[in-house]
Amino acid sequence: MSDSENAGPSLEEIRALVGEFPEADAEAGAAAAARQAELTKPAGSLGRLEELAVWLARWQGRATPSMERPRVAVFAGNHGIAARGVSAYPAEVTEQMVRNFIDGGAAVNQLSAWVGADLRIYEMALDQPTGDFTAGPAMSPEDCARALAYGMMSVEEGFDAMALGEMGIANTTSAAALCLALFGGEARDWVGRGTGVDEAGLERKIAAVEAGLDANPEARDDPIEALCRLGGYELAAICGAAMACRLARIPVVLDGFASTAAAAVLHRLAPGGLDHCLVAHRSVEPGHGRLLAELGKAPLLDLEMRLGEASGAALALGLLQAAVACHNGMKTFAEAGVSGKEA
Amino acid sequence: MSDSENAGPSLEEIRALVGEFPEADAEAGAAAAARQAELTKPAGSLGRLEELAVWLARWQGRATPSMERPRVAVFAGNHGIAARGVSAYPAEVTEQMVRNFIDGGAAVNQLSAWVGADLRIYEMALDQPTGDFTAGPAMSPEDCARALAYGMMSVEEGFDAMALGEMGIANTTSAAALCLALFGGEARDWVGRGTGVDEAGLERKIAAVEAGLDANPEARDDPIEALCRLGGYELAAICGAAMACRLARIPVVLDGFASTAAAAVLHRLAPGGLDHCLVAHRSVEPGHGRLLAELGKAPLLDLEMRLGEASGAALALGLLQAAVACHNGMKTFAEAGVSGKEA
Numbered sequence: 001m002s003d004s005e006n007a008g009p010s011l012e013e014i015r016a017l018v019g020e021f022p023e024a025d026a027e028a029g030a031a032a033a034a035r036q037a038e039l040t041k042p043a044g045s046l047g048r049l050e051e052l053a054v055w056l057a058r059w060q061g062r063a064t065p066s067m068e069r070p071r072v073a074v075f076a077g078n079h080g081i082a083a084r085g086v087s088a089y090p091a092e093v094t095e096q097m098v099r100n101f102i103d104g105g106a107a108v109n110q111l112s113a114w115v116g117a118d119l120r121i122y123e124m125a126l127d128q129p130t131g132d133f134t135a136g137p138a139m140s141p142e143d144c145a146r147a148l149a150y151g152m153m154s155v156e157e158g159f160d161a162m163a164l165g166e167m168g169i170a171n172t173t174s175a176a177a178l179c180l181a182l183f184g185g186e187a188r189d190w191v192g193r194g195t196g197v198d199e200a201g202l203e204r205k206i207a208a209v210e211a212g213l214d215a216n217p218e219a220r221d222d223p224i225e226a227l228c229r230l231g232g233y234e235l236a237a238i239c240g241a242a243m244a245c246r247l248a249r250i251p252v253v254l255d256g257f258a259s260t261a262a263a264a265v266l267h268r269l270a271p272g273g274l275d276h277c278l279v280a281h282r283s284v285e286p287g288h289g290r291l292l293a294e295l296g297k298a299p300l301l302d303l304e305m306r307l308g309e310a311s312g313a314a315l316a317l318g319l320l321q322a323a324v325a326c327h328n329g330m331k332t333f334a335e336a337g338v339s340g341k342e343a
Numbered sequence: 344m345s346d347s348e349n350a351g352p353s354l355e356e357i358r359a360l361v362g363e364f365p366e367a368d369a370e371a372g373a374a375a376a377a378r379q380a381e382l383t384k385p386a387g388s389l390g391r392l393e394e395l396a397v398w399l400a401r402w403q404g405r406a407t408p409s410m411e412r413p414r415v416a417v418f419a420g421n422h423g424i425a426a427r428g429v430s431a432y433p434a435e436v437t438e439q440m441v442r443n444f445i446d447g448g449a450a451v452n453q454l455s456a457w458v459g460a461d462l463r464i465y466e467m468a469l470d471q472p473t474g475d476f477t478a479g480p481a482m483s484p485e486d487c488a489r490a491l492a493y494g495m496m497s498v499e500e501g502f503d504a505m506a507l508g509e510m511g512i513a514n515t516t517s518a519a520a521l522c523l524a525l526f527g528g529e530a531r532d533w534v535g536r537g538t539g540v541d542e543a544g545l546e547r548k549i550a551a552v553e554a555g556l557d558a559n560p561e562a563r564d565d566p567i568e569a570l571c572r573l574g575g576y577e578l579a580a581i582c583g584a585a586m587a588c589r590l591a592r593i594p595v596v597l598d599g600f601a602s603t604a605a606a607a608v609l610h611r612l613a614p615g616g617l618d619h620c621l622v623a624h625r626s627v628e629p630g631h632g633r634l635l636a637e638l639g640k641a642p643l644l645d646l647e648m649r650l651g652e653a654s655g656a657a658l659a660l661g662l663l664q665a666a667v668a669c670h671n672g673m674k675t676f677a678e679a680g681v682s683g684k685e686a
Contacts, residue, residue, distance in 0.1 A: 105674025304390030331448030
């Protein structure tokens, strides 16, 4: 990520886009809610499926939302912090898994196919990990801006929803440091076992997060600084993709802890900055529950998953499809000749 | 349900089938678990999707389970207790909704189509409601046996899984009475708002359940007696379908409160009698949570649904398909050339 040609937008230009975030289409949402009330079921009895249909209507700007064209985007990056023994897996697994994604052998391939999603893998300079944030910033402002812009480019018009996920050995350590900078608390509040480190590994992760904040005190002052100094290429790209989706009013499904942490930068930059995003599932990673509480987001699924790679997000796309199928396909009480509630 | 020709099996003959319940195929389950450990993901990181794949393998008796042919069965019946003002909807809605199912306008139609399931609607003498259980048994032993046998006939070989659901105005009152007989407690522990009764309706439901147990003390002595005296045709049919699935080792997905209550009869008849069943979702109906605790079952989904008609079960079939897609389609570490966990 060190090529200075075609530098693209600066970090400050990207930051300024937050001021242009559009709101949802309230009229389309109201029309969708009115339709829900007419469908042949007791009001509210489809629970969150009703909410999902109305939320999609609001962000897609149409009373009958569509889920025919979802995209799953997986961003992969490597982390300097991996050298500190914070993961159960060696750093080369990032690249090996990217190859597995391309060959169709990973969970996200099966889940994307199950949901009929367009799966794209975005490989981000895997041979050039970010800096070790215990010794200074993970990314320069220029590299962070480039990663954000790269994520933004993954968003194309015409998609009904976008599921965002990541692959990056050691990135739960980066996500924990990012959360600590964004939301405060103690390092151990945000650190978990990731892909499965042992007790000693967990202590190394906590120490790395603490050292990261000590080496980058500026990260606590500003969300974009936090992303540059403690994040990673794939996390910045997810943040950029979520921004571009907001600008295009494309609904977003965030995957697990690392993806939600990356997007949380927008929550800290602007109130309501994540209103166009839902969180697919509650990860086993304990920091995720705390992060969801900070964001005021209730995850759709709780299946004890902790894989990342957009696996939970792809699964949640299925629920969005089911919600849209009910919303668009069900008959109203009048159409079906079904009696309403008794007075 | 009063025709005495072709009487079919007696209640005692059906009860005796519980003694013939087969166990799962431990070998297929072990082979599936061994495969899960080799797939390109940290062990256990797909959480309940891994469990689901292994559970399907155990009951289907093959290490690579299939979810290509699921069936959704919805049983509809009418309840004498409906005359007691225990529902927010008039009793004729049962038949109107059956027509809506047949015309393709209900939630379960959209969700069955979404998951590619074969949807069958079983209409059970809708013009002849069960007896009002506050004044005596809801069903005679003969009628209950016939309803159980009818449910058993819905199960055909060749289906990969069977989702069971119901439609029957007033059947959450019947389900609450059944639970009280099977598991004890107080009537109000098991009664909720169903399709949306008001406070007075809730009190009428509680009173009806109490009166039902007073009028049918034998219901507390035996699960089959409880089903006959407090259940309904559609609930007996669900119980029968769950029995037939067990005999054929077809995995079952139970829908919400009423469906789970119907199947709970098997749990009380035989330890492990519901091992071949999973519960799709946690219904908003408060008795469901209590029932799940009694059964030791963790639901897959918690989407604040309370519609019935197998809607939650159809949704859960989608998760089973996703689990199977991962299990059968992912590459192993060796196949993909991905490094394993570091020592």
